[in-house]
Amino acid sequence: MSAVGLDTRLTDEHHESLRLWLRLLTCTHLIETQVRKGLAAQFKTTLPRFDLMAQLERTPEGLQMGELSRRMLVTGGNVTGIVDQLERSGLIVRTEDPADRRAYLVKLTKEGRRLFAQMATEHESWIVKLLSGIPKREQRTLQESLARLRSQLTRIPS
Numbered sequence: 001m002s003a004v005g006l007d008t009r010l011t012d013e014h015h016e017s018l019r020l021w022l023r024l025l026t027c028t029h030l031i032e033t034q035v036r037k038g039l040a041a042q043f044k045t046t047l048p049r050f051d052l053m054a055q056l057e058r059t060p061e062g063l064q065m066g067e068l069s070r071r072m073l074v075t076g077g078n079v080t081g082i083v084d085q086l087e088r089s090g091l092i093v094r095t096e097d098p099a100d101r102r103a104y105l106v107k108l109t110k111e112g113r114r115l116f117a118q119m120a121t122e123h124e125s126w127i128v129k130l131l132s133g134i135p136k137r138e139q140r141t142l143q144e145s146l147a148r149l150r151s152q153l154t155r156i157p158s
Contacts, residue, residue: 031130038126043119048074050123052082053108053116056092062105064097091115 036047043050055063055071063071069079083106086092091112097103108116131139 031127034130035123035126038122039119042122043115045119048072048078048082049086050116050119052079052086053091053112054120056106056108057113057116057120060107062095062097062107064100064103064105066103068106086112 032047039045039047039050051072052068055068065076065079065083068083069076072079083092083094087094091109092106093109094104094106097105134142
């Protein structure tokens with residue numbers, strides 16, 4: 001069953017925490033689906049490529065492949081595949097890391113920065129539109145609640 005249908009099966013007997021988690025999962029899935037569709041339709045790209053480019057945009061000096069994997073929470077093999085695709089497209093470049101000759105730094109090219117800026121602007125407009133039905137005050141309250149949740153979750157030992 002898709003995440004979209006999970007919260008529709010809930011009843012009053014389900015624990016409130018379970019209901020909240022399933023609602024968060026459903027909303028995340030719905031938003032992510034719209035973002036994926038927009039990236040594919042407007043830019044012929046994928047969400048993982050966008051995410052990798054976003055990491056590189058935040059770090060103009062470049063990142064090692066292992067650091068990209070860590071930040072994106074995916075395996076090195078996944079990052080390598082995405083890097084290969086973006087490099088073939090001329091959007092990123094790999095250079096030797098001057099601090100570690102065994103490693104490569106991955107950086108956006110000028111074309112990569114230009115394209116990412118366009119994608120980021122569109123991405124923001126999609127998110128604003130998707131959340132436009134929730135008043136700003138409620139958005140701030142939800143952000144505060146989710147920040148507390150994140151803080152609590154990061155304190156739990158793994």
